[in-house]
Amino acid sequence: MPMTTPGSRDRVRAEERRRRWIFAAVGVGVIAIAVVIGVLSAAETGSALSVADVAGDPTIEGEALSTAPEDPGADPEAGSPSPVVRGTDFDGREVTIGEPGGAQLVMFMASWCPACQEELPEVVDWIDAGGLPEGVEVVSVATLHDDTRPNWPPQEWFEREGFEGPVLVDDAGSSVAEAFGLRATPYWVAIDEEGMVAARVTGMLGAEQLDALVDRVQGAS
Amino acid sequence: MIAVAQRSFAVLALVAAVIAVVVTVLLVRRRVPVWLRDEVALPLATAIAVVATGGSLLLSEVAGYVPCELCWYQRIAMYPLTVVLGVAAWHRDDRAYRVVTPLAGFGSVIAVWHIAIERNPSLGGVCDPAAPCSLRWVEEFGFLTLPTMALIAFLAITALTLAARRPS
Known part of the structure; x- marks a missing residue:
């Protein structure tokens, strides 16, 4: 067994201390390089538009619906009168929801919501494929505005995805979403031509489920 | 900023x-150098845990990115690692893997599920307006989201903690 003297122990400790400083310096150096790369390469990608710039000012008449249940088959609001909402789209054109006279499928979309981002192009494809019969309209509500989240502002997203139907812009407090009992997005409310709620569904819908919603609004009318 | x-x-x-x-390659080949095992592994694992914890706090408390449910589970796994690893590094305790690997393993499983939901939002169902787990607050270099970074941190910490074991 090798003998250690106080002198050799001191040398070992000094060597350990020296190595620790080197390792610590390497660690600090790596972090410093990461910050420098961050400073040099990061780009601020935020939009100049705020929620206040985008949000609409819709008016809501009628009684608000209760929060949509998880099971759409057990919806106590089925058959209730829909709130009537008058508002505008992103360009200031008037959009109305819930008024008797025409059946509507109302889809509530949040631009930052990845499920909505997946749903919207599928809806566009479904409409383009002729899934929407005459007399039934798909109206979107751009809601839950948040300019800190990705995919802002919403109007650019709707345009990019090629949705050509009317888009009612909710206010900053998401009053329209609240009036229709939104629990999560995407959220669908089917309103028959008498202005009654035929069905409410939370989640992504495929073409078959959209066909079924159309049947509900047509069957109820 | x-x-x-x-x-x-x-x-x-x-x-x-x-x-x-x-480090994983060195572990598999049983060629972990002594300097890595005795002097670097645990302090480096501590540094990774501290940066991950600090980063998560910065992004939620300063940037305002609201953590979703799965983020919280990953935080539950990551935050204690700063203390466990810090104490182990200070005392050069090579048994830290007994606590670290279960915590990091739990965090890794949650991170993998979180990444799956981010990549395929239909797995997560709908967007909770407050804090949906499918939302990608960060996506650097086209693939580095927050749970991806957390997964990398958990894996690096696990490998380093295992590398710190001394032969019995």
């Missing part, structure tokens, strides 16, 4: 990924 922080964390995550791969 937040964009700079995000990019810096992403670069550090890439460095951690390289560390995880290199």
Whole structure:
């Protein structure tokens, strides 16, 4: 067994201390390089538009619906009168929801919501494929505005995805979403031509489920 | 400022990924150098845990990114590692893996599920307006999201903690 003297122990400790400083310096150096790369390469990608710039000012008449249940088959609001909402789209054109006279499928979309981002192009494809019969309209509500989240502002997203139907812009407090009992997005409310709620569904819908919603609004009318 | 922080964390995550791969190879080949085992592994694992914890707090408390449910589970796994690893590094306790590997393993499983939901939002169902787990607050270099960075941190910490074991 090798003998250690106080002198050799001191040398070992000094060597350990020296190595620790080197390792610590390497660690600090790596972090410093990461910050420098961050400073040099990061780009601020935020939009100049705020929620206040985008949000609409819709008016809501009628009684608000209760929060949509998880099971759409057990919806106590089925058959209730829909709130009537008058508002505008992103360009200031008037959009109305819930008024008797025409059946509507109302889809509530949040631009930052990845499920909505997946749903919207599928809806566009479904409409383009002729899934929407005459007399039934798909109206979107751009809601839950948040300019800190990705995919802002919403109007650019709707345009990019090629949705050509009317888009009612909710206010900053998401009053329209609240009036229709939104629990999560995407959220669908089917309103028959008498202005009654035929069905409410939370989640992504495929073409078959959209066909079924159309049947509900047509069957109820 | 937040964009700079995000990019810096992403670069550090890439460095951690390289560390995880290199240390795993050394472990598999049973060729962990003594200097790595005795002097570097635990302090480096501590540093990764501290940066991951600091980064998560910065992004939620300063940037305002609201943590979703799965983020919280990953935090539950990551935050204690700063203390466990810090104490182990200070005392050169090579048994830290007994506590670290279960915590990091739990965090890794949650992170993998979180990444799956981010990549395929239909797995997560709908967007909770407050804090949906499918929302990608950060996506650096086209693939480094927050749970991806957390997964890399958990894997690097696990590899380093195992590398710190001394032969019995």
